[in-house]
Amino acid sequence: MSLVHPTATSARQDALHEDLLRQQFDTPCYVFDPETVGRNYRRLKDALGTRLIVSIKANPDLSLLVRCIHEFVDGIEFASVAELSLGMGRTTAPKYANNPSMDSRFLRGAIAAKATIIVDGLDHAAQILAAKGGRRLEPLVLRLNSASLLRGCGERQRHADHFGMDLQTAIDVGNMLVRADCQIAGVHVFAGSFSFGDKHLKLLEVLPEALKALQKGLNCPLSFVNLGGGFDADWESSGVDFEEYRRQVRAQLGDYLVAHESGRAIFKQAGWFITRVAAMKKIDGTSYAVCDGGMSQNFLLCQTERFAKKLQAPALLPKGEASRRQSEAPIFIVGSSCSSNDVIGALPAGAMTPQVGDLLCFDGCGAYNNTYTPARFLSADPARVFLRS
């Protein structure tokens, strides 16, 4: 386990911390900033030079969506019927329904919402047709398995996943759908979280041939390609040459309407998790700050799914003006559950020592943190959610 030392705070973070210190609010909580969401969306869309669909599963908070939905001009992807209901009545931008396991309620809702359904496989297509009845569907999109596509060009895939179809299955499924009076708009390819970069350039190399084969197999033209996303929140410093990438997209897929999609890059830096120090303690010289929130409200901070943990260092927002001494050793920040894995962060040696009542503010918690959390554990209260006006 190693520590991530806090980076210098930006003027934006300083302003947030000042806002937090001057107000009373319940903890543990998330604070989401709609303005940052809008800014992140516009920047990524500009960098890509294509349509940008928002994957709302990264942050399905309805208040936040209400404040941002006017920004999401290229559409929103919904992964469940509950998510779909959030977008209903709120935007005329395109809606996409994407989940390999769509029950009939989700399918019927998506059809009524005139959403574009992403077809994941043969049985999925059969379920779509069963839900369709005599209705006219929006043109469908076939999901291609990215590992399969890349394998076709000799690329060795270490992280193959179960999403989408190989090319021959996509042709078979597409033909089944065409025979049932459906239109096929195009394809959806997603290489996985944090995959943007080399993998997308390779996908761009293999997609034109795959699209040609698909159109031949379906005997119909395709017009739409969704290249997925996989952007990290710090995509701007990822080293990707976006000008070259845009050029490659135009060169390889110039005949198609191209989209990317993103959740993490849009929401992650627009959210903070705030917990209050409930007690300080020391065991054999190791210091702990016991907080009112932890893995039951922000599971991802515990990094239980990572082999090598790099604990995040939060900003310490002190209660009152009392002077603080510097800590001589790291202080581990632990949550309110009975799990020994409930370690959500650490303050490095040399940081101010927290006191009971202080706030700890973790940044980069706007995507998945609130929802990818076992909320029923210990029947703990979920985190409150606030928007920053």
Place this chain on the structure above:
Amino acid sequence: MSSDTMTPGNACLTFTATLSGSPYAGDLTASEPVPMMLLGEGDYLAAKRYETDGREPVYVSYLQHYALLDDLVDRVATALPEVTHVLIRFHTVYIRPLPARLLSGRVLLVDDPDAMAAVLARSGVTDILVINDRIRRDSTERGDNTVTVTLHSGTPDQARFEQYIRACAIHRSCVAA
């Protein structure tokens, strides 16, 4: 701000503006919208029909909208004490209890406050404040974030009216028309 005459001997002072940001910049507001209960296909079809191309952002929550109105009503008592009636445009959805001041005897929530002001003026009421806003609180609502505050007065005092408007929270993030 402009002045106009509605009925002989009774002048109007008007402030018209568009909300261009949150009047509560930096403040935290609890996540509060109530999801629509969409149970079946018919509900989705109905919600779909309801969608519009409106791109006006939502800057305030329901509670913040109530607070803006409450502030306008609160300040009338001291800034414009001659006002006997405050007419406020009724918004269809109220998801939380209104502040008590908005339910006080001299405040009327009405569908068309300007028409109601004309009716009152014809019946001899001289000092009326009309708050007619189309502020969006949810992206399901139509609205262009405009707000018009009109003072109908037998003895109009533009300076006092302007002072009143400038003191109100709504003025903090409005672009005057």
